[in-house]
Amino acid sequence: MVDDATAAPHLSVVVPVRNEGPNILPLVAEIESALAAIPHEIIYVDDGSTDDTPARLREAAAAAPLRHLRHRLSCGQSAAVITGIRAARAPWIATLDGDGQNDPADIPRLLARAEREYAATPLIMVAGHRTTRRDTWIKRHTSRLANRIRSRLLRDATPDTGCGLKVFPRALFLALPHFDHMHRFLPALTLRQGGVVLSEPVNHRPRTRGTSNYGTLDRLAVSILDLVGMAWLQRRGKRPVIEP
Numbered sequence: 648m649v650d651d652a653t654a655a656p657h658l659s660v661v662v663p664v665r666n667e668g669p670n671i672l673p674l675v676a677e678i679e680s681a682l683a684a685i686p687h688e689i690i691y692v693d694d695g696s697t698d699d700t701p702a703r704l705r706e707a708a709a710a711a712p713l714r715h716l717r718h719r720l721s722c723g724q725s726a727a728v729i730t731g732i733r734a735a736r737a738p739w740i741a742t743l744d745g746d747g748q749n750d751p752a753d754i755p756r757l758l759a760r761a762e763r764e765y766a767a768t769p770l771i772m773v774a775g776h777r778t779t780r781r782d783t784w785i786k787r788h789t790s791r792l793a794n795r796i797r798s799r800l801l802r803d804a805t806p807d808t809g810c811g812l813k814v815f816p817r818a819l820f821l822a823l824p825h826f827d828h829m830h831r832f833l834p835a836l837t838l839r840q841g842g843v844v845l846s847e848p849v850n851h852r853p854r855t856r857g858t859s860n861y862g863t864l865d866r867l868a869v870s871i872l873d874l875v876g877m878a879w880l881q882r883r884g885k886r887p888v889i890e891p
Contacts, residue, residue: 663727744811770842
């Protein structure tokens with residue numbers, strides 16, 4: 648934790664949540680432990696929760712460098728990520744799912760790799776790769792199918808674009824086109840921008856509290872529709888070369 652609350656953080660951890668009350672305090676404690684040596688802030692965006700998430704966030708903010716914002720109505724995970732990153736004060740961003748399945752202990756390693764690569768390209772994203780998924784059979788297999796289809800269509804060279812744990816410069820994200828469900832395509836959008844995406848193996852844990860806010864079949868159907876739109880966006884993108 649940063650001793651001076653007014654000091655500018657080096658890293659902003661952005662966590663979108665909806666109805667994740669039981670996970671707030673344990674996950675914030677883990678983030679604080681993992682980032683004890685890094686000046687940081689934690690930004691939770693409550694996407695219209697109807698449980699005790701707001702109360703748990705107020706409780707967490709009393710003991711940690713945490714800010715929390717709230718959407719009056721649920722606008723989706725991408726909208727929550729966008730809100731959080733726009734509000735961030737640090738030059739580096741780490742995104743993290745709020746269900747406790749991503750391990751905050753992986754963040755320093757992803758950040759260190761991103762910082763090493765930054766000298767070669769400021770348009771760098773390090774994406775977590777859940778090499779051992781701790782999900783239900785149906786969720787693992789639908790995700791594997793979606794990843795294969797996405798990789799074939801978008802050629803984003805990322806084995807696990809659905810992992811919520813990613814580290815990148817805030818400036819890179821702000822330069823990307825923003826739209827609903829964009830969080831599923833951050834690697835492809837980074838490549839479209841002329842950037843580099845690297846995958847790093849990360850820990851994945853079973854959900855132990857609360858229930859998922861997303862249905863497997865609904866998510867798969869939405870992903871297919873979004874893939875078509877993303878493929879169109881890739882074809883429409885142009886990167887002009889400025890002559891000296």
